[in-house]
Structure formats: structure tokens, C-alpha cells
Amino acid sequence: MTDRSSPSPNRVSISIFARVAVLFLLLMLFPFPIAGRWDWWGAWASGILMVVSFIVSRAIAARVHPDLLAERGKFLAHEDVKPWDKILSPIVGLFGMIAISATAALNLRFGWPPRASLGMQLAGLAIVALGYALASWALIVNRFFSGVVRIQKERGHIVVDSGPYRLVRHPGYLGSVIGDLGIPLLLGSYWALIPALLTIVAVFVRAALEDKTLQDELPGYAEYARRTRYRLIPGVW
Numbered sequence: 001m002t003d004r005s006s007p008s009p010n011r012v013s014i015s016i017f018a019r020v021a022v023l024f025l026l027l028m029l030f031p032f033p034i035a036g037r038w039d040w041w042g043a044w045a046s047g048i049l050m051v052v053s054f055i056v057s058r059a060i061a062a063r064v065h066p067d068l069l070a071e072r073g074k075f076l077a078h079e080d081v082k083p084w085d086k087i088l089s090p091i092v093g094l095f096g097m098i099a100i101s102a103t104a105a106l107n108l109r110f111g112w113p114p115r116a117s118l119g120m121q122l123a124g125l126a127i128v129a130l131g132y133a134l135a136s137w138a139l140i141v142n143r144f145f146s147g148v149v150r151i152q153k154e155r156g157h158i159v160v161d162s163g164p165y166r167l168v169r170h171p172g173y174l175g176s177v178i179g180d181l182g183i184p185l186l187l188g189s190y191w192a193l194i195p196a197l198l199t200i201v202a203v204f205v206r207a208a209l210e211d212k213t214l215q216d217e218l219p220g221y222a223e224y225a226r227r228t229r230y231r232l233i234p235g236v237w
Helices: 009-029 031-035 041-064 068-073 085-110 118-141 171-186 193-217 221-227
Strands: none
Touching: 009 041, 009 085, 031 041, 031 085, 041 068, 041 085, 041 118, 041 171, 085 171, 085 193, 118 171, 171 193, 193 221
16 A cells, blocks of 8 residues: 655655756856856856756656665765765765866956956867766766765665776776866866866765775775776776
């Protein structure tokens, strides 16, 4: 017998999707008032790429893994999140992006030299698109692509070794690193590379800690790590 008082998984997923989509729209728009102008094509391109990749990847993931959005949407409610990830997760997922965009906006407002050329901005556009595409692919393939580091025992957590996980053990983080490197160029700001690099350092620390957690606690992951040697960058680390 179904409990009609409880919302269906689909309604929960749609509610979570809508709330996070609003957050992404706010992230897309907030640099413009800081920059003091709206005719900033790099920021529009960056924001549109971010929102489109979010909508497309989550829409596909909701069809392939209907429970994934609910898992990602209630990450603050989990009690088994690793303590260190309560610090690293918001840095990697939110505050890093805010710092990069705000720095680029201030750079544009006050005209700090040097400014990236149009060619570098177009290169940044391609880099960001590549990073978002890789991160989206990783999310769609991996039913356990949570927003926080934890062993999802109640969801039957197993090792995922298909798609981009055949190349590196943390392709989502690799996509994040690529995107973080491209966004300052797309926004025309070399100064924004400073918070971008600091965010990337946090990504590497988080990847190392998550990898150790998975090897220690997730059955089969240590064997997978022996087959797939590199954590983040093929041939390097």
C-alpha cells in the first residue's frame, strides 16, 4: 500500500532540480552588478554554459538514475559525510566559483592590466565547454555521483568503472579542474587565475582524501585503483 502523504521520487527530484537551477541562475547573474555593466559577453557565455550543462546533465541523469538528484539534493542532511568534506565540498562546489567570478568582475570594473585577448577568451570558451562536458559525462554514468564524500550503503554503493572512469578514477574532478582553468580566460581576467588555482588545489586535496576513503571503505575499489592507475590526470597523478 502506497503512503499518499509522502511525495513521489519524481516530485522530489523536480523540486530539488528547480531549487538548484535557481541557485545556478543567481551564480550566472551576480558578477554583472559587481562589474557595473551587462555587456560582458564572456560572463554571459560562461553563465549560459554552466546553466545549460547543468540542465542537460541533470535531465539525463534523472532519466537514467532517478534517485541521483535526490541524493545530490539532500547532501546537507546526511550524517555520514566525512568531516573534512564539510569544508572542502562548498569550497570546490560553490565558493571557488564565486571567488573566480567576483575577481574577474572587479578586474573588469577597475581595469587591472593585463586583460586577456579575444583569442584567449575564445580558447577559454572551448576549455570550459570541455570541462563541463567531461564532468557531465561522469555524473550521468555514475549513479553514486554524490555532492559529498560518503559511502552510500543504503543505496547499494558499488564501484563504477565505465565511461570516463576507465581513464581516471575521478573524471568529475578532472572536469572541474579544466573548467576552473578556462573560466578566468573566458572572463578575460588573468587575475582570476589566482582564486582558480587555489580552488584547484582544494580539488586535488579532496580527490586524494576521497580516493583514500574509497580504497579503505568501498569493496572492490582497491582492485579498481590497481587497474585504473591515475586518480585525476592521465599519466601524471
